Amino acid sequence: MHGNGHKEDIRIGFYVCHCGHNIAGSLDVKSVAEYVKTLPGVAVSRDYKYMCSDPGQELVQKDIRQNKLNRIVVASCSPLLHEHTFRIAVEKGGLNPFYFQMVNIRENVSWVHTDKKAATEKAKDLARAAVQRVFSHKPLEPKHVKINPDVLVVGGGISGIHAALTLANAGKKVYLVEKSPTIGGHMAMFDKTFPTLDCAACILTPKMSQVKNHSNITLWSYSEVTKVDGYVGNYKITVKRKPRYINEELCVGCMDCIEKCVYKEGKTPDEFNAGLSKRKPIYIPFPQATPQVVLIDREACIEFKSGHCKKTCVEACDRNAIDFKQQEETKEIEAGTIILATGFKTFDADKVPYYGYGKYQNVYTSLEVERLVNASGPTSGEVILRNGKTPKMIGIIHCVGSRDKRTNRWCSRTCCMYSLKLAHLLKEHTDAEVYNFYIDMRTPGKAYEEFYDKLLEENVHFIRGRVAEVTDCAVRPEEEGKLIIRAEDTMIGIVRRVPVDMVVLAVGMEPKEDAQDVRRMFNISCSTEGFFLERHPKLAPVDTFTDGIYIAGACQGPKDIPDSVAQAGAAAAQALSLIDRGEIELEPNTAFVVQEECSGCRTCLTICPYNAISRDEEKQKAFINEALCKGCGTCVAACPSGAIKQNLFEDEMIYSEINGLLKLTSTECC
Amino acid sequence: MKYLYYPGCSLRSTGRAYDESLLAVSKKLEIQLEEINDWNCCGATSYVSIDEIDAFSLAARNLALAELQSSDEEVNLIAPCSACYLALLKTERFLEEVPDVSAKINSSLYKAGLHYNGRVNVRHPIDVLVNDYGLENISKRIETPLKGLKIACYYGCQSLRPYATFDDQYHPMTMEKIVEAIGAEPIDWSLKTRCCGGSLTGTIQEAGLRLNRFLLKEAQKSGAEIIITCCPLCQHNLECYQERISRFYDEEINIPVLYFTQLMGIALGLSEKEVSMHRLFKKPSLKRFSQKGAAAHAW
């Protein structure tokens, strides 16, 4: 049991945390502490209620001083949560913070095992591994990097706009990159916003023009990020600026060119009107589009298709802003932090054929209805169906593409509320009978439940039951020519057939098509559903696992406008806090080549993903640039003669962990 | 092309026309069907209602027999009746995916000196015709294209649900493709997988008849001249109760209900007798095609 005589006099302090009942309820913390006390090198072994609390940390510091401890092991939660906390505590106690190792007996043990005996055994094994590991720990200095104060915001919906403005108002330079020709996102398409029913455009457009006019914001619409290099504080981003075939500086948005286009009528489905109207090849998405610049759709424009257009648009433009030869541009920018606010897409109703979208012309998606009731929409706010009639009976189907394991299993959070809003607006516009078919009514927001009350009092029908089918097969004369909605009225316990003139599908929110590509590019993770994954669901909701990259809005999960704005503000604040600190401490887990041991075989050179390893031609040996090394350790594993080492993850440390886990004490290895 | 063939009980009684026409069509298309020796009832839906393991074991015996009869690495077994198709398919699934059920079935088989290795692939004749034989090859052999004949394809429940493997569960199109391949015109209607009530016509007739009435009316309304189906029980229900439905509901219902194989046979130049039209209550009027057919035949 003794051994290690050849080592320096190691005095380990071991602490096992109860974490209230979280750990102590599922394993015997006392016996873990007692067991560890018997291990070589352990001078102090204690259990304590909450190690991360101030008294817990002070306990460690006091022990370091009084018991001359020179290694600390804490068995508590995941190192991803509290490793930093304890390192600081160790440092305050007067030890190098890297003389510390954390044992995860909560997420990896107490929360996942029910057999108390087995859990205790496992905790002991993990503790022994850590105790043996710290023998080979070395004092290290953390790496510091400077933070470039400029910020990149990706996505110009309400979240991106709000984050960009917050940062710009704080005096930071912001690049706002938006994929589509205008900022505004989904919110710009909405008519009214729940529960206050204030007009979306009225509250959004002022913010859009602030973005355009802010001296600290560089707005690049119709642009996409194509490459991200670098690391926290020093990101290098490549942006592709797609050609609009309009000189952005010259165009004033007078729209004369659109007027004069050889197409008298639009032929292309208008994206902004959810395809309910047609636009011309030269167009501006909507009157308040920002920037207020037109663009030409290459796919639709005769000049691009045949080269034989009269180019009446060019004639019409007295500022000579039209430029058919415009090329795609590639811009490089540098930013210290990045906020991703790339938004969501609505569920594709084609995937649920039983609701007849695309088959029956009077089945609409909620987004289409937003445009239909909008005064600036294709019908100037008049609710006229595709068959030219005004509906007298309307059915709104909730949870389309939500809460369904065959499509999307999550609740999209906004549909209940916007369905209520649409029910109100449709009733207001048409005086029709409106039926809501819902599974559960979810109104958990400020003044939301009150809005539901209002709708109930407006005598909107609420049928609790998921719709099985929308069909035109009539079984009664009164059903002829109608769309029949079949659902069980679960409150009453009877199946109902409700014939309506218009069906509204309350489509859910899902990750954008390119969410996976975006997250790869920015090196962040996605949750199973495909939304961007936050660092911690409660405590770090806008952080990601990559330092300096934050997420805001519906790209993180379904969210309504108030939540998106709140999150955008939070993301901006996180970025600001980093920028104002000026620098960030990085894990010193970099690799280094022991010069006298390197044979210069070049194996590592081919492997490093960051080109951090170069060859010193004079010495004929490899050399690792610490600033470029990110600490993956791939070269260490590959070095055939064991000449590369990784701080915090040296071979010896891992071997001693393996030994410890397999119930071998350090004397028994090798 | 060679397949093992599991006709099932219905095809030996109410569904004889299905059996005979399928065999005739297969012969014409040079698809060899070899009947499983001494096959037994698949268990259908009734058996599962009483004893699950017995039901699976019944079906599994057929699978085991099929394996005995073929040395192919993958034994393709055609089960034309929807209930048989599902019962066999489901047994295959459970054998593969539910270990405790699988153990019980295997021990039952063992008691009978049988063993099942999982080599059988249960196939629906539509699947085989469309995916193995190929629509193009069918088209090539058409002698009497049934041009302009409007057909409602009715799939019923169990050929597709819940384990549809060869077509979409909601909007199946394979039978329509066959209809197109033989030159006829499939009509679009939305009830092609709606239930016909199964044995309810015999047990709770009001319920059964109402379901069938709905189907028949909708098919007629959609302009179909003929309904074709791939299930003996569906065919029986849709065809044999028309008179009663007309009487009950006091409305005219009159539409021939054929097995899809019967219609195919006609298009392939087989005679009405060969595809067992004489077994139907209501023969379709295909006279306008017969001239051409006869000519081709004589040739």
Added chain:
Amino acid sequence: MPDKPKVAFYWCASCGGCEESVVDLAENILAVVDAVDIVMWPVAMDFKKKDVEAMPDGSILVSLINGAVRTSEQEEMVKLLRKKSKLVIAYGSCAHTGGVPGLANQFEREEVLKFVYEDSPSTVNPQKTRPEIKVITEEGTVTLPKFFNVVRALDQVIDVDYYLPGCPPTPKLLKQALEALLSGKMPEKGTVLAPDIALCDECPRKDTKPSDLKYTEFKRPHAVQIDPNLCFLAQGIICMGPATRAGCEGVCISGNMPCTGCFGPTSRVKDQGAKILSALASQVEAKEEKEIDKILATIPDPVGTFYRYALPVSLLRKRIK
């Protein structure tokens, strides 16, 4: 010759090449013979076991033992020499890391015997005769040593002070070792008496290895025309150099043959085979599992290639049944 230090040479499971290498000291051998008193050298001199047994414990300055340990006789002899010697040097790859005989650890004893006495293509043995461990004749009882199931490096049987690596060790290394020994300037116990750096360090083709090497295929030396001036790995030929200790001065390389790893790993490496595997596999130019396997399939015998000399001291030691 009471003043001269006593030296013993002994061989176990080996090919005799190590003995040859001692003779390869050429004229230097005379100096050695002059300086020491050889008390045991089965290959060259007629000393008996009992002569050694008669010596006091620790009276031999150094025993240089080559070969792996495979039989009970070898075990007995090395244990005897250990007792009588102040120092034991494991001489050559077989004693150091198990060597080529150690590859027999891919098989069970019975498999080996069966192959040798029955199945090998050059064997004619219809009666399936096997040597008997004990044969009683009129003249007396003749015994054969027990043939172990496991081949071992020397330090897996006795305590070893130093290692002279190589198959065989070079005369230069032996000379250096003997000089150090006689002058009493030996390093820390357990040291391998060769540079603790990989062979590439002294490889004559070092500069010809590209820095962006990726493997799309591995080639076997006999199957290709080998470029005499280009790094073997750059030619797709497996060379153990990066994972093998230096000290041989690249003799194989100079003979236009890749390193096969006889000097064993550096002191930082626990398992030579695993390390070269890691290095080579990391550089395979493929991302799809199937593609990777296709490229790696061009290494027909990974164990035989990566552990040619070091299977008995590898982490797994021997194939399990």
Added chain:
Amino acid sequence: MQLPIPTNVHSDESHKVEDIKKVVRRIKFESELDHNFGEHIAEKAYGQKLLGCIQCGTCSATCPLSHYMDYTPRKVIAMTREGFKEEVLNSLTIWLCASCYSCTVECPRQIHITEIMYALKREAIQHGYYPKRLTIPVLAREFYKRVLKDGRNTESWVLVSLYLHTNPFAMIKEAILGIKLFLRGRLTIGKERIKRRDQLHAILGNTKGGSQI
């Protein structure tokens, strides 16, 4: 149009009308529930998902027969989950299920509702709850017996015994249809039988399910 009164529906309906007129005290005490019932059925039907039902009613709305059921399929799931064993096993619902699998493929929680119905039917038989003169279980039983005996189902024989056991008068009505079928060779008098009935008897009846009927 006035619907004809169902001739051969088990006439529970009339009772119900009276029930409503009567003042009936309706309450369920926890002690009357079988709290293991839900999990028991979930296990049987390989449908742990049963417990994940959100009571949306898609099954009921998609069911072609829910109009005839005493409890909609959704209710049956809720009652099963909560342990209303008596009511569930006594219900008409489980016997009306025609195994069309619509609910199974439409369920947003992917609950294997059809399998649950089968499990409930078996449970009802095992516990002697099944309505002995209701046509559906009788058909199942007669079918079961026929196959147990011969290995194959001869439809004519099954139907005859069905009517004999339930409503002999209905047979007269069905006779015309029977004759029509017979004339077209679609009903046989002889019984279909397999040869190796010994195998069949070895295979069947190893579990106790069938012995309950």
Added chain:
Amino acid sequence: MVSTNEQSTSKNSWEPRIVAFFCNWCTYTAADLAGVSRLRYSPNARIIRVMCSGRIDPQFVLDAFSKGADGVLIGGCHPGDCHYIEGNYKALRRVQLLKRMLKDMGIEEKRFRLEWISASEGERVKTVINEMTEQVRELGPLGMPERFADWDKELDILEKEINRKGETVDA
């Protein structure tokens, strides 16, 4: 070289021991998620955290086996998702060759497994650990340390014989 276990493992109380190397960014995070989600899985795996699956040296795998692990599990990010661009591909390549080598050395394939588990796949951590525990349990103990001890029994026979002879002489 020969090591003994502190707690002797009798045959019937034997529990598989799996050493799991998880990368910090995906699989370790997924294991944390499994914890936060209170998923229950078998306690047979012991996790060692490394920054990237590319850090995993084949020596670690062999070392774990030789020290008594019955199975070794490596968890990394899905292809294309590596936090360090391509570390997981390097891990995959090594694993593919190592698998072959282990097979040649007589170690059953199911004792060594590489899994891609992303940060959000807590459920997968549970499934994989449960699955592997059961597979290894079926295979039984690998017991390399015990095998080493067993192999080395042939060595001491001679010595024992000599000693025994000595004893009889003494007697």
